[in-house]
Amino acid sequence: MTPSSTLISELITAIQNEINANADEVAELDRAIGDGDHVVNLQRGLDAVAVIIPELSQLDWSAAFMKIGMTLMSTMGGASGSLFGTLFITMSKAAKDKELDFSSFSDVFMQGVESVKKRGKADIGEKTMLDTLIPVANCIIADANKNIELAQALNNAKASAITGMQSTKDMIATKGRASFLGGRAIGHIDAGARTSQLMICTIAYVLLSA
Numbered sequence: 170m171t172p173s174s175t176l177i178s179e180l181i182t183a184i185q186n187e188i189n190a191n192a193d194e195v196a197e198l199d200r201a202i203g204d205g206d207h208v209v210n211l212q213r214g215l216d217a218v219a220v221i222i223p224e225l226s227q228l229d230w231s232a233a234f235m236k237i238g239m240t241l242m243s244t245m246g247g248a249s250g251s252l253f254g255t256l257f258i259t260m261s262k263a264a265k266d267k268e269l270d271f272s273s274f275s276d277v278f279m280q281g282v283e284s285v286k287k288r289g290k291a292d293i294g295e296k297t298m299l300d301t302l303i304p305v306a307n308c309i310i311a312d313a314n315k316n317i318e319l320a321q322a323l324n325n326a327k328a329s330a331i332t333g334m335q336s337t338k339d340m341i342a343t344k345g346r347a348s349f350l351g352g353r354a355i356g357h358i359d360a361g362a363r364t365s366q367l368m369i370c371t372i373a374y375v376l377l378s379a
Contacts, residue, residue, distance in 0.1 A: 177233065178222050179375050185215045187371045188364060199360035202342065207249055207360045214245035214253065230269050235261035249361055252285050252298065259284035271322060275306075275313040282306040296342035298361035304333040305369055323373040334358060334366035 188195075188211060195208040217240050218225075225233045234257045242254025260281040267273050282302045286292055293303045308329040312322040337359040 176375075176379065177226050179379075180372060181215070181219055181222055181225075183371050183375050184368050185212075185219060187367050188212060188215060191363075191367055195360050195363055198358055198363055201357045203360055204247070206247065208364065210245045210247050210249055211253075211364055214241040214250060217241075217244040231261050231264040231267070233261075234258070234264060248289070249298070252289055252361075255284050255288045256281040256302075271309075271319050272313040275309040279306045279310055294340065296337045296340040296359045296362070298359070298365040300337045300340070300359065301330050301333040301362045301365040301369065304329040320377060323377050327370045327373045330366040330369040334362045337362045 188208065192208045192212065196205060199205050199207040218237055221236060221240060225236060228236065238254045238257030238259075238261060241257065242250055244250070245253065260277050263277040263280040264273075267277070269277070282299070285302060286299060289297065289299070291297050291299055293299055305326050308325050309322060312325055317325070335358065338357065339355060340359075341355060342359070
């Protein structure tokens with residue numbers, strides 16, 4: 170199944186706009202407990218993906234995910250580039266020869282999230298992007314298994330992303346630079362969890378509006 174050129178353009182453009190609109194906030198979050206470059210790296214990767222929208226719209230979802238993953242990995246830099254790249258590359262492999270609907274995508278996304286866990290040697294509760302990604306993956310798998318209506322499932326995914334992101338505020342970090350701060354990291358939301366939440370909520374919004 171080939172992605173709709175309109176849909177993939179809308180998704181990428183909407184994600185860019187949302188990240189850009191919240192860039193100052195994310196940068197402040199990252200400066201508090203991280204390296205301060207997360208949002209700049211992400212914007213660089215999204216800019217590179219936007220350039221290849223015409224090519225992506227001619228590919229099936231598996232090939233499009235692979236192209237996005239390789240582009241993010243080669244342009245973002247830093248740990249987040251590797252992790253986001255791994256997410257999409259694994260999703261590409263999981264989606265190969267599949268007709269993507271909500272049920273099959275839930276499994277594809279879960280496999281991508283599992284690969285991020287392995288690559289980052291992290292799990293839920295460690296103040297990372299996984300505190301957003303894992304609850305969302307679990308949510309959409311559960312909703313797919315219960316045959317929840319797509320609109321409700323998308324709203325559930327948005328709620329899970331927000332709750333997961335907010336949960337990082339009260340966590341002690343165990344990965345990355347923030348892990349050196351110990352208890353001083355408490356009270357700060359993780360920047361990667363925030364940008365993951367922004368992107369997931371934006372995707373859900375676009376799909377709900379389609």
